[in-house]
Amino acid sequence: MKEKPILAMMYDFDRTLSPRDMEEYAFIPGLGMSAKEFWSICNQTAIRHEMDGILAYMLEMLRLSEGKQLVTRGTLNDVGRHVELFPGVGTWFSRVNAYAASKGLQAEHYSISSGIKEIIEGTSIAGEFKKIYAASFCYNEKGVPFWPATAVNYTAKTQFIYRINKGVLDINEDKLLNEHMAEEEKRVPFSRMIYIGDGMTDVPCMKLTKENGGHSIGIYHTDREVAEGLLRYDRVDFIVPADYSEGSEIEQTVFRLIDEMAGQLEEEEHE
Numbered sequence: 001m002k003e004k005p006i007l008a009m010m011y012d013f014d015r016t017l018s019p020r021d022m023e024e025y026a027f028i029p030g031l032g033m034s035a036k037e038f039w040s041i042c043n044q045t046a047i048r049h050e051m052d053g054i055l056a057y058m059l060e061m062l063r064l065s066e067g068k069q070l071v072t073r074g075t076l077n078d079v080g081r082h083v084e085l086f087p088g089v090g091t092w093f094s095r096v097n098a099y100a101a102s103k104g105l106q107a108e109h110y111s112i113s114s115g116i117k118e119i120i121e122g123t124s125i126a127g128e129f130k131k132i133y134a135a136s137f138c139y140n141e142k143g144v145p146f147w148p149a150t151a152v153n154y155t156a157k158t159q160f161i162y163r164i165n166k167g168v169l170d171i172n173e174d175k176l177l178n179e180h181m182a183e184e185e186k187r188v189p190f191s192r193m194i195y196i197g198d199g200m201t202d203v204p205c206m207k208l209t210k211e212n213g214g215h216s217i218g219i220y221h222t223d224r225e226v227a228e229g230l231l232r233y234d235r236v237d238f239i240v241p242a243d244y245s246e247g248s249e250i251e252q253t254v255f256r257l258i259d260e261m262a263g264q265l266e267e268e269e270h271e
Contacts, residue, residue, distance in 0.1 A: 004106040005265055007258065008164050008188045009096060010205070012197040013113035013120060013134070016219050017089050019242070022115045026082040027061065030069040038064070054114055054135050054151040061116075062145060072143040073118055080122020086221070088244030088251075093128040095246065099255055103262035105192070112160045112205065114152050131169050133160040154201040158208050161195070164188055190214040192261050194254060198242075199226050206235045215257055217250065 014021045024035045031038065039057075041064070046056035065071045093109055100107035108130045111120055117134035120126060135152050137145030150171065152160075159177075163169055167187030168177045183189065193214035195205050198221070206216035218236040220227035227239040240250040 004101075004104060006188045006192060007100050007105045007107045007261060008110060008193045009107060009254075010110045010112055010161065010164065010193065010195045010209070012202050013111055013115050015198040015221060016196055016242075017125070018083050018085055019221055020084070022080070022083050022119045023061070025084065026079045027076075027119075031064050032068065052151060052153055054153045055148060058135060058137070058148050058151065071145060073139050073145070074143060076116060076118035077122035080119040080126070081124075083119065083123050085123075085125065086242045086244055088246065088248060089125060091246070092244040093125065095251065096254060100258055103258050104265065105258060105262060108188075110160070110164060112152070112157050114154065114157070114201065117150070133157075133171070155204050157202075157205050161193070161205055161208055164193070165190060191264070194257060203230070203235050206230065210235070210237060217253060219250070
C-alpha cells in the first residue's frame with residue numbers, strides 16, 4: 001500500500017506547548033532558587049567563558065545540583081511529569097492526525113527544542129512525537145550525566161528541519177544529510193511543513209520553513225507584542241493565542257493549511 005503524503009508538524013516546546021521553560025517546574029525549585037536567579041547565573045557563566053548559552057545552562061544544571069539534588073536520566077524524566085501544557089495540547093495531536101488523514105495526509109509531529117530531551121521524554125505528550133530533537137546529556141553506567149551529548153541553540157535547530165525534509169532523522173547521519181538529493185526524492189517537501197514557535201529563538205526555523213514554501217505560526221501567551229513583531233517582519237504567516245483546544249484559532253488555522261495542501265496534491269495528480 002502506497003504511503004500517504006506526509007505533513008510534518010514541527011514545534012518548539014518551551015512557551016510554545018508549555019507556558020514556562022521546562023526546567024522551572026521542578027528542577028530549579030529543587031535547587032532552592034528562583035528561575036530568575038538560575039537563568040542569571042547561566043547568563044553570567046556564558047559571558048564569562050564566551051560560551052554557548054545552551055552549554056552554559058547545561059553545565060549549571062549539573063554544577064548547581066551538587067549536594068542539593070540527584071541528577072540522573074530518571075530524575076530528569078520525572079521533572080517532565082511536572083511540566084504543564086497549554087489548554088488542549090493533550091488532545092491536539094490526535095485531532096490533527098485525524099483531520100490530516102481525512103484529507104489523505106499522514107501527520108507526523110516533531111519537537112525541535114533548546115530544552116532538555118530527557119525532560120521532554122518524561123512529559124505526557126512524549127509519545128506523540130516521531131522524533132524529539134533537543135539538548136541532551138551523555139550518561140555513565142549508573143545513569144548519571146557527565147557531558148553534553150547535544151546542544152541545540154536557535155541556529156542549530158535548522159539542521160533538524162533539513163533532516164525531516166530529507167528523511168535523514170538519525171542525528172549521527174551527516175553524510176547523507178549533506179549529500180545532494182533531488183527534490184522529488186525528499187521525504188517531506190517544505191510545502192508540507194508547518195513550524196510552530198513562540199519567539200525570537202525560533203526565527204531561523206520560522207524563516208527557513210516559510211521561505212521554502214512551508215508555513216510558520218507564532219504562538220503568544222502573555223506577550224502578544226513579540227508575536228506581532230514576528231508577523232510584522234514576515235517571520236511567520238500567522239499569530240495565534242496559546243490555546244490548542246478543539247475549535248481554537250490554531251486548530252482552524254492548521255486545518256485550513258491542511259485543506260490547501262490536500263488541494264495542491266489533488267491538482268498535481270491531475271496534471
